[in-house]
Amino acid sequence: MTNDCERMRDRIAGLVTGAAQDRGSEELHRHLDSCADCRNYLRALQQEDTSLAEHFAVIDAEMARRQEHVLQAIERVDTSKQADRVFIWRGIMKNRLSKVAIAAAIVLAAAMGITYLGGRFDGTTVAWAGVAQKLDQIHDFIYRQREIQSSGARLPGFELKQEWETRSYYSWEFGSRWDQYGEMGLIGQYYTLLKKQQLVHISTAGKTFRCRPEPLPQTMPLDPIGEIRPILAGPYVELGRATINGIVVEGIEVQGQKVLNGPLLDNAVSRLWVDVRTELPVWMESEGKIHGRDLYARLIRDQFQCNVGLTEADFTPVIPADFKQEDWPTDNHTKPADIAIASANKSVVVDFGPLQELGLLSDDEAPPQPVRAATGIKQIHAAQDEVMGTWPKYADLRDSLRQELDQKLNLKSRSVDELVRLAVLLREKYWDVGGDLSPTSYRYGYMARVLLELAHAQEPNDLTIGDELAETIMSIETMNGEDFWPVLRELRAAQFCQACAEVESGRQPVWEDFARGCDMTCLFSNERPEEAVPVADWLISHAQAGGWVAYMDLLERIRSMLTRKGGLGYNIYTPAGSTYPEEFRYGRRLPSFRGPAKRAVVPSYPLQPQPAQPQDQ
Amino acid sequence: MNDHADEHLVLACRQGDKAAYAVLIKKHYRHVFALCLGILANVHDAEDVAQETMLKGLQNIGRLARADRFEPWILRIARNLCLDFLRRQKRAKMLPAEPQTVAEAGTHENHDLERALRRLSQELRLPLTMYYFEHKDAGSIARQLHISPSLAYERLKAARQQLHALLTEGGSHD
Numbered sequence: 001m002t003n004d005c006e007r008m009r010d011r012i013a014g015l016v017t018g019a020a021q022d023r024g025s026e027e028l029h030r031h032l033d034s035c036a037d038c039r040n041y042l043r044a045l046q047q048e049d050t051s052l053a054e055h056f057a058v059i060d061a062e063m064a065r066r067q068e069h070v071l072q073a074i075e076r077v078d079t080s081k082q083a084d085r086v087f088i089w090r091g092i093m094k095n096r097l098s099k100v101a102i103a104a105a106i107v108l109a110a111a112m113g114i115t116y117l118g119g120r121f122d123g124t125t126v127a128w129a130g131v132a133q134k135l136d137q138i139h140d141f142i143y144r145q146r147e148i149q150s151s152g153a154r155l156p157g158f159e160l161k162q163e164w165e166t167r168s169y170y171s172w173e174f175g176s177r178w179d180q181y182g183e184m185g186l187i188g189q190y191y192t193l194l195k196k197q198q199l200v201h202i203s204t205a206g207k208t209f210r211c212r213p214e215p216l217p218q219t220m221p222l223d224p225i226g227e228i229r230p231i232l233a234g235p236y237v238e239l240g241r242a243t244i245n246g247i248v249v250e251g252i253e254v255q256g257q258k259v260l261n262g263p264l265l266d267n268a269v270s271r272l273w274v275d276v277r278t279e280l281p282v283w284m285e286s287e288g289k290i291h292g293r294d295l296y297a298r299l300i301r302d303q304f305q306c307n308v309g310l311t312e313a314d315f316t317p318v319i320p321a322d323f324k325q326e327d328w329p330t331d332n333h334t335k336p337a338d339i340a341i342a343s344a345n346k347s348v349v350v351d352f353g354p355l356q357e358l359g360l361l362s363d364d365e366a367p368p369q370p371v372r373a374a375t376g377i378k379q380i381h382a383a384q385d386e387v388m389g390t391w392p393k394y395a396d397l398r399d400s401l402r403q404e405l406d407q408k409l410n411l412k413s414r415s416v417d418e419l420v421r422l423a424v425l426l427r428e429k430y431w432d433v434g435g436d437l438s439p440t441s442y443r444y445g446y447m448a449r450v451l452l453e454l455a456h457a458q459e460p461n462d463l464t465i466g467d468e469l470a471e472t473i474m475s476i477e478t479m480n481g482e483d484f485w486p487v488l489r490e491l492r493a494a495q496f497c498q499a500c501a502e503v504e505s506g507r508q509p510v511w512e513d514f515a516r517g518c519d520m521t522c523l524f525s526n527e528r529p530e531e532a533v534p535v536a537d538w539l540i541s542h543a544q545a546g547g548w549v550a551y552m553d554l555l556e557r558i559r560s561m562l563t564r565k566g567g568l569g570y571n572i573y574t575p576a577g578s579t580y581p582e583e584f585r586y587g588r589r590l591p592s593f594r595g596p597a598k599r600a601v602v603p604s605y606p607l608q609p610q611p612a613q614p615q616d617q
Numbered sequence: 618m619n620d621h622a623d624e625h626l627v628l629a630c631r632q633g634d635k636a637a638y639a640v641l642i643k644k645h646y647r648h649v650f651a652l653c654l655g656i657l658a659n660v661h662d663a664e665d666v667a668q669e670t671m672l673k674g675l676q677n678i679g680r681l682a683r684a685d686r687f688e689p690w691i692l693r694i695a696r697n698l699c700l701d702f703l704r705r706q707k708r709a710k711m712l713p714a715e716p717q718t719v720a721e722a723g724t725h726e727n728h729d730l731e732r733a734l735r736r737l738s739q740e741l742r743l744p745l746t747m748y749y750f751e752h753k754d755a756g757s758i759a760r761q762l763h764i765s766p767s768l769a770y771e772r773l774k775a776a777r778q779q780l781h782a783l784l785t786e787g788g789s790h791d
Binding site: 009013017018044045048051052055059060063067070073074075077242296 | 755785
């Protein structure tokens with residue numbers, strides 16, 4: 001046997017066991033053609049292959065008998081003490097938190113009383129497409145949500161399991177109320193009061209309360225299926241039938257999505273169980289490993305009660321006389337854009353009439369593209385890349401679009417303000433027809449950019465116009481877009497220089513300065529990180545005056561990463577624990593990015609801005 | 618991977634529902650038996666340990682921390698019981714051997730192949746059993762054994778080569 005044969009015999013073994021690289025190897029087949037010994041070797045292995053298959057088939061033939069023996073053995077086992085065994089498990093949980101949590105788990109297991117009915121039987125089945133419509137008919141509801149964090153099995157004394165619970169009340173008419181429970185019982189209540197246009201937070205533990213007037217819509221932007229939608233959108237797997245608390249339910253499951261509020265989860269799995277008779281939710285859950293931590297989380301929403309006739313009394317805060325009132329963070333330290341979007345969430349109706357009147361809507365416009373079902377950020381980004389990759393380049397269309405706009409609008413006769421308002425409307429139209437997942441939406445986005453570039457050229461020192469231009473470029477470009485980085489770098493850098501000069505001259509730093517500065521650190525981080533270090537320094541030194549002290553840790557991290565020249569990455573700005581699946585659609589945008597006004601979820605921001613500390617005199 | 622159906626069955630078992638455990642047996646017994654066979658290389662021993670595994674699973678189901686992870690849990694019990702069994706067997710071999718009956722010496726017709734399989738190292742026999750008995754591909758084998766797919770391929774190939782050597786060089790006798 002030659003050295004060649006020795007090498008080839010390894011591959012022949014691979015060929016027999018189905019290794020793809022060996023199956024298709026031309027070198028191996030050439031060798032087999034020329035070497036009788038190796039051909040014999042292959043034949044021998046193939047014969048043994050048949051013998052092995054027969055050998056195991058004989059063993060397999062008796063599988064049913066073996067299984068039956070096991071089943072008979074199981075019948076003889078006394079399972080009446082199973083519940084006690086759960087308590088044995090509790091016995092090994094040494095720390096106090098674990099004891100409390102595991103006791104809760106036992107209650108949960110008993111309360112659920114889940115039994116498996118062994119597959120589907122004839123009768124009512126859930127029409128999943130109709131569940132959303134059913135939920136649209138709800139005008140008030142109550143549910144319980146729990147978050148259970150667990151370390152999984154560890155050595156006795158090292159386990160961790162803790163649980164929090166919130167009971168939520170929602171009403172179209174009166175607003176919402178969340179009662180939060182911890183180890184010691186009720187720890188706090190949050191009220192959103194529509195009639196009083198007020199937010200109230202009561203801290204039971206701290207014996208304090210805070211009230212704040214809040215411009216709220218007349219009716220609750222209530223979307224009882226907001227978090228159920230991603231599950232219903234699928235792709236989901238039907239779980240069949242079971243009973244929960246005596247209710248016959250059917251369930252579906254989606255992989256890769258966390259749909260309930262809670263920490264960011266890796267490989268999340270979410271499930272929805274609905275009552276087969278009412279098609280209303282009975283049980284929702286998301287679970288997975290907490291991102292970056294050696295802990296598992298399970299978020300459960302259950303005890304749903306729909307259309308229970310909640311009254312104003314259910315939304316009237318009861319504040320004990322000895323509770324002390326505290327100040328709420330003042331409004332000038334919140335992010336205006338977020339408040340505007342939050343209050344307008346879902347109830348935004350954009351009037352595109354002006355675009356129609358000006359002839360800016362296409363007659364042969366393709367119908368809005370359905371948002372593709374995607375189960376995670378990677379699929380969504382891949383879909384964006386695929387769709388946006390089919391668009392013509394902005395640089396190639398800019399001149400012809402400008403000519404067209406000039407003919408229709410007589411651009412010279414328009415004020416800067418008019419141009420900006422039209423551009424913002426066009427940008428909303430862009431999102432309305434499908435945004436970055438539509439093959440035809442780009443036309444509106446590109447027109448918006450043309451108009452804003454004109455406005456910006458006329459008023460280069462108007463920071464708001466610059467912001468709208470940046471927002472539009474972010475809307476119509478992926479992070480990989482050819483001119484995304486240089487154009488935005490230049491724009492944000494010019495704005496930052498101007499903001500610095502204005503603040504030097506006595507203007508108060510504002511939230512927008514923080515957002516623009518953060519954009520800059522992100523935009524410069526990969527190629528020219530050293531140029532963004534002074535930006536981070538400026539943001540740190542003006543945090544007190546500007547009211548973004550809550551972001552000091554983030555800014556210190558940004559500065560540290562910039563000085564290490566390691567590249568910042570967008571993830572540093574992504575708030576762990578409050579990122580919604582829908583936000584992934586916009587996830588690779590810069591910190592200042594607002595997205596469409598009409599959206600299913602409120603955009604989240606890393607932290608709530610905190611009140612500025614009084615400056616030392 | 619999480620298994621929601623298993624989770625509900627496990628919860629039902631904790632309530633003393635044997636019918637639910639019967640469903641779990643029907644679903645997982647084959648994998649448990651294959652693992653035992655791969656480690657022990659003896660059908661009778663594998664049957665015994667697989668049965669003991671399923672009984673132990675029922676008795677200890679309250680200790681299963683994550684109800685949706687029944688399969689990895691029951692396979693871990695099976696593996697531990699197999700290793701215990703081998704340890705006990707090793708100790709027993711130090712005692713004077715009892716004469717083997719013909720039936721015990723070889724369960725099936727292909728005694729040479731059985732002996733050769735028994736002489737393979739456990740590291741090679743287990744993936745080979747999973748491949749030929751459970752019809753798993755290298756990727757699935759890799760996942761269950763927590764090794765890389767390429768290493769699973771390497772072990773399968775090595776198993777086939779060593780098996781051939783044992784069968785052709787008269788090395789299949791105990």
